[in-house]
Amino acid sequence: MSSFENRLWTELAEEHGGPLARTASRPRDRPSHRRRAPLAAAAVVAVAAVLASVLSLTASTSTTPAYAVTVNPDGSVTLTLTSVLGVRGANQTLAKLGVRAQVAQIEAGCTQTGERDLTRINDPLVEPRKPGGRQPSIEAQLKRRKGAAAFAGIDLVIHANQIPQGDTLLITAELNRRPFKYHGQTVPSVSSTDGLYRGAAPTCSPPVGHHAS
Amino acid sequence: MTSAASLRSPDAPPGGCLAEFEALYRSEVGLVTGFFARRSRDPQTVADLTADTFVEAMKSFASNGPADGCERPWLFAIARHVYAKHCQRAGRRDDAARRDMARQTLDEDETEQLLERIDAQRTARELLAMLAAMPEMDREAVELVDLAGFTPTQAAAALGVSPGTLRVRLFRARVKLRKEIKHNV
Numbered sequence: 001m002s003s004f005e006n007r008l009w010t011e012l013a014e015e016h017g018g019p020l021a022r023t024a025s026r027p028r029d030r031p032s033h034r035r036r037a038p039l040a041a042a043a044v045v046a047v048a049a050v051l052a053s054v055l056s057l058t059a060s061t062s063t064t065p066a067y068a069v070t071v072n073p074d075g076s077v078t079l080t081l082t083s084v085l086g087v088r089g090a091n092q093t094l095a096k097l098g099v100r101a102q103v104a105q106i107e108a109g110c111t112q113t114g115e116r117d118l119t120r121i122n123d124p125l126v127e128p129r130k131p132g133g134r135q136p137s138i139e140a141q142l143k144r145r146k147g148a149a150a151f152a153g154i155d156l157v158i159h160a161n162q163i164p165q166g167d168t169l170l171i172t173a174e175l176n177r178r179p180f181k182y183h184g185q186t187v188p189s190v191s192s193t194d195g196l197y198r199g200a201a202p203t204c205s206p207p208v209g210h211h212a213s
Numbered sequence: 214m215t216s217a218a219s220l221r222s223p224d225a226p227p228g229g230c231l232a233e234f235e236a237l238y239r240s241e242v243g244l245v246t247g248f249f250a251r252r253s254r255d256p257q258t259v260a261d262l263t264a265d266t267f268v269e270a271m272k273s274f275a276s277n278g279p280a281d282g283c284e285r286p287w288l289f290a291i292a293r294h295v296y297a298k299h300c301q302r303a304g305r306r307d308d309a310a311r312r313d314m315a316r317q318t319l320d321e322d323e324t325e326q327l328l329e330r331i332d333a334q335r336t337a338r339e340l341l342a343m344l345a346a347m348p349e350m351d352r353e354a355v356e357l358v359d360l361a362g363f364t365p366t367q368a369a370a371a372l373g374v375s376p377g378t379l380r381v382r383l384f385r386a387r388v389k390l391r392k393e394i395k396h397n398v
Contacts, residue, residue: 002330004323005242008264012238013231016271020231023275 069093077158079103079171099160101169104205112202116195117167125159125169126194156194169194170201230275237274237284238267244285244361246327248292250334251341251356256327260319262299266292285363286370293353293371343393344386351386354379359387 067086070078077099081090091102156171163169171194242263249262269291279287319327337360344352350372357368358379369379 002323002326004260004319004326005246007323008242008260008267009235009238012264012267012271013235016268017231017234020234020271020275023230 067093069097071097072157075159075161077101077160079156079158097160099158100163100167101158101160101171102201102203103171104201104203105172107204110202110204112204114170114197114202115199117164117198118196119164125162125196126156126171127159128156164196167196167198168201170197170205172205234271234274237270237288241285241288242267245288245292246330247334248289248361249296250327250331251337251360252296254331256319256324256331258299259327259331260323262292262295265295265299269295283367283370286367289357289361289363289371290373340390343390347386347389348382350374351382351389354383355386355390358383 067090068078068080069090070080072078077094077097079090079094079101081087081103087103087105094101094103158169158171245266246259246263249259253259253262266288270288337356340360341352341356344355353372354368357363357371358365363371365379365383366376368383369376372379374382
């Protein structure tokens with residue numbers, strides 16, 4: 001390459017490479033081309049009372065699945081996100097299941113606010129999924145997929161039945177700037193937050209400390 | 214509630230998507246520069262449009278990137294779009310103002326290298342000028358396949374037409390080109 005092309009790459013990587021550097025791999029297919037469970041939401045919920053129904057809808061073919069949504073026997077829903085690329089698919093699946101919860105990406109410049117419902121602020125509507133238990137291991141579901149890498153992502157249980165009527169539970173996910181060590185390798189990490197909104201929730205969320213008043 | 218959890222595959226390659234994009238950049242930047250060198254004799258314009266193309270590509274690579282094997286057509290579709298926007302700006306006569314804001318200020322060596330690249334495309338520009346009266350897609354079919362080294366399938370993907378349509382247009386343009394060359398000799 002010429003010196004111009006070398007310098008251009010250096011500048012591109014410095015000025016615009018951050019988001020790509022924080023993205024582990026890109027999907028090879030769009031979610032719409034993947035296997036989708038052809039079940040109506042009501043049917044899925046009914047089956048969930050008998051056994052844990054797993055809808056492992058993925059946003060990638062040979063790489064780590066980007067998300068999975070699992071309906072648990074107690075009516076709660078386990079949401080697994082291995083990539084922000086899975087946000088859209090996860091939201092579509094939650095909507096199909098009739099779960100009034102959605103995931104929003106942190107976006108600089110997001111000005112959406114929505115109306116918070118603080119009446120249930122002390123109720124744990126979302127909690128980290130506890131290992132063990134009777135529901136099928138989501139890690140096992142993900143690992144069984146051909147080529148799926150070891151799981152290391154958001155894994156939350158949403159108590160969907162406790163979301164007040166008319167409210168929407170918003171979960172945000174943000175890649176942390178500081179990576180951490182995982183099995184001796186440096187990998188990105190993510191923090192998640194959640195909150196209730198009256199009516200529709202914002203579809204994006206500003207970075208922490210940049211919320212509009 | 215705030216919870217922190219690990220994310221991402223620990224099997225991901227170092228650098229993630231950026232390393233993947235860098236490989237694409239290094240393999241295609243010469244062709245992209247050549248694409249613009251066939252359209253402009255100004256090194257600064259060639260540099261700016263090349264940079265704009267890769268900035269746009271970087272923005273969408275992770276979320277809306279190319280399918281495997283389609284990287285080149287995807288990139289050239291972006292390059293064509295960038296060039297179309299450049300022509301619109303030029304039409305509005307505000308290109309000079311934009312040039313003042315150019316992010317790639319070229320030094321002497323870089324200018325010389327790009328001038329050589331532009332000079333190397335002189336014959337290609339002349340050939341394309343012979344096709345000036347042809348539809349734009351016909352010209353681009355010749356350019357991508359005969360000058361840039363695309364396969365007909367890649368060129369069809371870049372131009373958004375079927376391979377069959379591309380081959381018809383390519384054949385028609387080549388016939389026209391031969392006639393023009395005979396006429397000019």
